[in-house]
Amino acid sequence: MRLSKMHIKTLREVPAEAEIPSHVLLLRTGMIRKLASGIYGFMPFGWRSVRKIEDIIRQEMDAAGGQEIHMSAIQPAELWQESGRWFAYGPELWRVKDRNGRDFCLGPTHEEIFTDIIRNDVSSYRQLPMNLYQIQTKYRDEARPRFGLMRSREFIMKDAYSFDRDFEGLDKSYQDMYEAYEKIFTRCGLTFRPVEADTGAIGGSNSHEFTALSEVGESEIAYCEKCSMAATVERAECVDDAAESEEMLSMEEVYTPGTKTIDEVAAYLHMDKKKTIKALLFVKYDEEGKENGYVAVFIRGDRELNMTKLVNALGIPEHAIQFAEEAAMSAATGCVGGFTGPVGLHDCLIVVDSELEGQKNMCAGANKPDHHVKNVNYGRDYKGDIVADLKLLKEGDPCPVCGAAVKHARGIEVGQVFKLGTKYSQAMNAIYKDENQKDQLIVMGCYGIGVTRTLAAVVEQHHDENGIIWPVSVAPYHVIVTLVNTKEAEQVRIAEEIYKSLTDQGIEVLLDDRDERAGVKFKDADLLGIPVRITVGKKVSEGLVEYKLRRDKDKMDLTIQEAVNKAVQIVRTEK
Ligand code: ATP
Numbered sequence: 162m163r164l165s166k167m168h169i170k171t172l173r174e175v176p177a178e179a180e181i182p183s184h185v186l187l188l189r190t191g192m193i194r195k196l197a198s199g200i201y202g203f204m205p206f207g208w209r210s211v212r213k214i215e216d217i218i219r220q221e222m223d224a225a226g227g228q229e230i231h232m233s234a235i236q237p238a239e240l241w242q243e244s245g246r247w248f249a250y251g252p253e254l255w256r257v258k259d260r261n262g263r264d265f266c267l268g269p270t271h272e273e274i275f276t277d278i279i280r281n282d283v284s285s286y287r288q289l290p291m292n293l294y295q296i297q298t299k300y301r302d303e304a305r306p307r308f309g310l311m312r313s314r315e316f317i318m319k320d321a322y323s324f325d326r327d328f329e330g331l332d333k334s335y336q337d338m339y340e341a342y343e344k345i346f347t348r349c350g351l352t353f354r355p356v357e358a359d360t361g362a363i364g365g366s367n368s369h370e371f372t373a374l375s376e377v378g379e380s381e382i383a384y385c386e387k388c389s390m391a392a393t394v395e396r397a398e399c400v401d402d403a404a405e406s407e408e409m410l411s412m413e414e415v416y417t418p419g420t421k422t423i424d425e426v427a428a429y430l431h432m433d434k435k436k437t438i439k440a441l442l443f444v445k446y447d448e449e450g451k452e453n454g455y456v457a458v459f460i461r462g463d464r465e466l467n468m469t470k471l472v473n474a475l476g477i478p479e480h481a482i483q484f485a486e487e488a489a490m491s492a493a494t495g496c497v498g499g500f501t502g503p504v505g506l507h508d509c510l511i512v513v514d515s516e517l518e519g520q521k522n523m524c525a526g527a528n529k530p531d532h533h534v535k536n537v538n539y540g541r542d543y544k545g546d547i548v549a550d551l552k553l554l555k556e557g558d559p560c561p562v563c564g565a566a567v568k569h570a571r572g573i574e575v576g577q578v579f580k581l582g583t584k585y586s587q588a589m590n591a592i593y594k595d596e597n598q599k600d601q602l603i604v605m606g607c608y609g610i611g612v613t614r615t616l617a618a619v620v621e622q623h624h625d626e627n628g629i630i631w632p633v634s635v636a637p638y639h640v641i642v643t644l645v646n647t648k649e650a651e652q653v654r655i656a657e658e659i660y661k662s663l664t665d666q667g668i669e670v671l672l673d674d675r676d677e678r679a680g681v682k683f684k685d686a687d688l689l690g691i692p693v694r695i696t697v698g699k700k701v702s703e704g705l706v707e708y709k710l711r712r713d714k715d716k717m718d719l720t721i722q723e724a725v726n727k728a729v730q731i732v733r734t735e736k
């Protein structure tokens with residue numbers, strides 16, 4: 162492609178909302194174009210890289226036995242009502258009506274649609290296992306679209322679904338996909354880590370997220386250097402501190418004026434925060450959006466609540482619970498903002514972190530303004546309607562597997578695999594007949610990759626202050642031939658010759674034949690991040706051109722043939 166003919170518009174200034182390098186660079190290179198909040202289009206360079214990622218995914222999915230299909234993005238509400246997710250998916254589900262008032266949604270994911278296909282098409286065990294996938298545009302009306310392609314409202318996803326006769330079959334399908342994902346992300350040039358994950362709105366039992374390591378990532382992962390434990394912090398189990406053997410003392414109400422926070426009350430009473438109980442107050446909502454009961458959560462004062470663990474313990478979706486309005490909850494349950502404790506609360510669900518069961522003589526709110534109670538003990542003074550691990554695993558806490566201090570890292574979730582089991586086949590009656598003509602539920606798995614988010618993650622991991630540094634595998638073009646002076650016939654001739662020779666060998670080449678200063682051309686080449694640059698300048702008179710890799714500092718003067726051969730070789734090995 163000749164750059165002079167190409168539709169390209171690089172930007173000097175990017176909008177202030179672009180905060181992270183991938184967002185800035187994808188806009189500056191003109192690869193993506195914003196249409197509305199969280200909604201982007203792709204210009205020629207951007208689209209070429211998207212297609213490269215898609216091709217890698219296709220090759221590895223096909224090699225793992227997947228069959229590509231393509232379903233509509235728009236989905237009838239009935240299927241979502243059948244699975245129970247018309248409610249569970251919440252406000253992220255982009256709902257639309259047709260002219261007759263019928264409900265549809267723009268698909269955020271396709272479990273219902275694929276389950277529907279299979280229940281219609283599969284009747285016998287002989288047709289299983291099966292793996293179907295598609296690469297398609299998805300819609301999620303995200304609360305906070307941001308970071309460009311990272312969290313957008315319209316994005317491209319590869320979603321695959323496996324259908325097996327039993328859980329053993331699912332284990333195999335899951336393992337195959339896990340391995341395919343490792344190959345895909347490696348080929349895309351990402352440094353990543355598979356970690357155990359929560360199953361969220363998708364449901365099911367086991368799950369792994371593939372996290373591209375990056376400081377700007379929105380996923381926080383906990384991992385252990387001593388053993389192989391690695392999980393998202395939402396998922397990571399916490400070890401309860403050992404039960405205390407102190408003797409239980411009698412409860413004692415104390416005056417603690419103005420001490421609304423754990424820090425304040427611990428300081429006022431000269432007490433370790435570990436001896437206090439923290440209260441968090443919530444209200445639940447039902448399917449119609451009406452209030453559906455109060456929830457008081459208690460954990461040790463030095464701990465943080467893990468919202469994912471809480472909604473899992475309650476068995477409700479995350480959007481069906483919010484912080485309670487203090488005055489209303491106080492009137493209904495007897496709690497007092499800043500002074501709430503578990504003793505004497507009424508008319509609300511009491512959820513207690515498992516660690517508190519073993520802690521003795523704790524200090525909690527007295528449900529009375531400016532007062533706390535000392536020596537509160539689980540079992541004797543209060544009980545939980547639900548007791549579960551509700552804690553957030555912090556850096557330095559003991560590893561739930563081996564006890565060593567855990568570390569935290571940030572990353573970008575580029576893919577996730579789930580063992581769904583029979584969640585959807587049960588809800589939607591997807592069955593097959595086994596060897597004995599008995600009906601059995603189909604056992605499912607699902608596997609997503611954020612294609613456009615992967616593109617952003619690659620840029621996030623491969624850039625410097627001058628621009629993108631594409632890995633060859635996903636670069637929009639492999640080689641850029643920079644023609645220094647378009648008025649020098651010899652330079653033009655050699656540049657054209659190199660361009661033709663590389664193109665004939667299957668290399669994707671850009672010829673920068675624009676009538677621009679050399680400095681501008683070098684800047685743009687660096688910004689665009691094309692892996693190999695061959696510069697045709699004054700030295701052609703000695704039969705030499707300059708060869709440079711975007712990722713290296715060094716330049717080399719090579720003969721034309723040497724430069725061409727070197728470029729072909731690197732592209733072929735790294736493609
Ligand atoms: P997140 O936790 O980041 O919201 P998710 O767990 O809801 O993502 P999945 O349902 O697992 O996402 O979707 C599969 C893949 O689609 C994700 O691993 C991610 O790469 C991509 N993805 C999800 N939401 C978005 C989004 N808003 N913009 C771009 N890609 C997304």
Ligand code: MG
Nearest residue numbers: 370574576577
């Ligand atoms: Mg996910």
